[in-house]
Amino acid sequence: MDEDEIPGTRHAEFEAVDALLAEHGGSAARVGFDRCVLYVTCEPCIMCAGALSVLGLKEVIFGCPNDKFGGNGSILSVHETGCGACASAPAPGRTYPSRGGLLAERAVLLLQLFYSAGNPKAPKPHRPLSDRSMRVAAVAEGQSWLRAPGSADDADAKATRS
Numbered sequence: 627m628d629e630d631e632i633p634g635t636r637h638a639e640f641e642a643v644d645a646l647l648a649e650h651g652g653s654a655a656r657v658g659f660d661r662c663v664l665y666v667t668c669e670p671c672i673m674c675a676g677a678l679s680v681l682g683l684k685e686v687i688f689g690c691p692n693d694k695f696g697g698n699g700s701i702l703s704v705h706e707t708g709c710g711a712c713a714s715a716p717a718p719g720r721t722y723p724s725r726g727g728l729l730a731e732r733a734v735l736l737l738q739l740f741y742s743a744g745n746p747k748a749p750k751p752h753r754p755l756s757d758r759s760m761r762v763a764a765v766a767e768g769q770s771w772l773r774a775p776g777s778a779d780d781a782d783a784k785a786t787r788s
């Protein structure tokens with residue numbers, strides 16, 4: 627899927643689940659979510675944690691906590707309780723192990739960059755950008771890990787290093 631085709635308002639967990647389903651003919655049984663480990667930048671929100679519970683993920687590993695809506699320990703612990711309260715779920719959700727803190731500082735910086743630049747695909751009206759975006763951009767400058775491999779920035783970085 628081309629980046630321009632990716633909806634800007636869907637949570638990453640749903641994008642990952644839908645991509646797997648598309649690769650396996652729409653069949654959750656063929657995907658085998660119980661064999662899948664999900665790596666995500668930010669702790670899944672409560673809604674996503676419930677969906678992951680219903681799907682029966684093997685494990686979830688995330689970068690930074692989600693202090694407002696986290697469903698894997700920050701606000702609720704859906705990964706430990708399952709999603710049994712979801713009345714419309716086809717079956718009670720399962721529990722799954724979840725760990726946070728993987729490259730946490732980088733995860734926070736990625737999210738700060740994303741939100742400081744604004745989401746051009748977000749519904750209008752959109753909140754105005756603040757001066758904070760300049761500070762985040764300054765922090766991001768010089769972070770070579772932010773450059774996509776093969777990008778012009780990456781080529782510049784390689785040329786500079788050699």
Ligand SMILES: [Zn+2]
Pocket residue numbers: 637638639670671672673674675
């Ligand atoms: Zn979510």
